[in-house]
Amino acid sequence: MTLTAGPPTVVARLADDVRRALDVVMDPELDEPITDLGFVRSVEVDEAGGVEVHLRLPTSFCSPNFAYLMSSDSKDALTALPWAARVVVQLDDHHDSDKINAGLAADAGYRGTFGQEAEQDLEELRETFRRKAHTAAMERCLTALLRAEPDRDVESLGDVRLSDLAPGQHTDALVRRREAVGLPLDGSSPVLVDHAGIPPDDVPMALRRARSTRISIDGNAHFCRGLLRTRYPGSEEDQVHRADGAEAADEAYDPTFIALTTLTTAQTKETTR
């Protein structure tokens, strides 16, 4: 990521502001901030309140609806900075770059950007992936419980309450995802529920479906990271390690990576997978 030269302290502080503001922009599909994924290619700021951010994606053919969402969310987040006088967000090297960049520059909105290809809005799309993110977070917690208690019957997972989960990253993540889909957060709430809070009739089947969702999101998140590194050499510098779904090959890109085999307790193992 590059920063423009200028009075170092002021510009550096403003650039940092920009980066923090972009931390709230999520890739809805991968359920991670674009700043962790390395999607922010460059940040340029000047003392007059000008901001120019370039975004990059793993392939030219990433879905344009997600590409648009991340770009327009970025513009919204930067425009909200009190000192920002002029905000330019550009998506680089995408098959729809021209269309999306023109739409962003004109603040044309989703329908204004895509014309007849856009029907209403992207809210349903966002909701679909908020639900998937919740499903995956739920599965991580319940599978961790099964690994920690090998004699536990799968059927009993239907009775697990939020307060039964061990404190830690996975439980925190589940709480955040529950909040995002509007589920209750009190300790007595059942964990294995759908987005509407309804428990399944068939507990093992519900867990299996949730597992396939988790595998899919973890797999995609790592593949997208890998493709970005291949497409933009050096972009690994801008990527934050993802523990969920990490494999031995990731060690090459991440000095903080701890190989699975060096870990001993079952609980720690779970959090690194």
Add this chain to the structure above:
Amino acid sequence: MYSKDGESYFIVDAHIALWDARPENIRNVQGQQFIDCFYDYHANLSPESEVWTKEAYLYQGGERLMKDLFEDGYVDHAIFQPAHLGEFYHRGFGQTDEASALAAQHPDKLTYNHNFDPRNGEAGLDQLRADAERFGLKGVKLYTAEWHGDSRGWRLDDPMAYRYFELCRELGITNIHIHKGPTIRPLDRDAFDVADVDHVATDFTDLNFIVEHVGLPRLEDFCWIATQEPNVHGGLAVAMPFIHTRPRYFAQIIGELLYWIGEDRIQFSSDYALWTPRWLVEQFVDFQIPEDLTEYAPLTTAQKKKILGLNAAKMYDIEVPAELRLPDADEPETGPRQPEAADLGAMAAV
């Protein structure tokens, strides 16, 4: 055929291409971006020793294809699944004349599937009739993210698409290979949505629907639809090479597929020339589910044999030497296939 440790495997590479992305065939920036994207897939997932130069990647030609698949790659039979991409490439991406001529020259080794696009309307139906006769089609490859004039995608349950499937039925084209790319219409919805597969599979129970890339990046949606439809199969194009850099992810993909659709409905492919079959076959035969993934049963030799070739051979009536054949598994047509072997904690419940 590939042999190791006293076992022999009949290999069908169920998804290959003979493409041309050389500069003179590239029509626009999208054509360039498309092959660049393929090359990044190739470079990112291949073992270092198997990475080609970009120049070699643009076009292989028949001779190199025959060598990579049949001399070096252990493949007994391969099936062309061409993508047209007429909006990106002057003469299309998949080379119809060259690939079909090669298949005609080596009918024991190659099957040529063609494609259609329902947005071509009535004229396209006539074309499909002519193509079925010209190529002796048993299957087609459909890419729903194909651009076509102002349209940047179509759905399998579009009314016109149904006319094409009815014609497939009439012409004996029974194997419908589907690649769900990033389909832009409708833009409001998930571009990789596979719900339309569900509709056609229910309405055309006498056709086989092979979802390529096992629905990736929507493995979970694919599994859920496929488990309910006895005529939906999974093609391992693009999923296979994860075996090298992401073996745990690959293990989970295979484990999920065996659970949701069973060992008789999964087909190997290298997705040539995205990747080459030799290393994929070798690594798959050696592959095992990591022991700590106790939610999956170990992969059996019989399952590997079916996935590597017997399943596709059966679908395409490709003759398999008697000593290499295997019977179908005694599994249900729908629903989870091996629930007793497939879950953490399930043992305690049995």
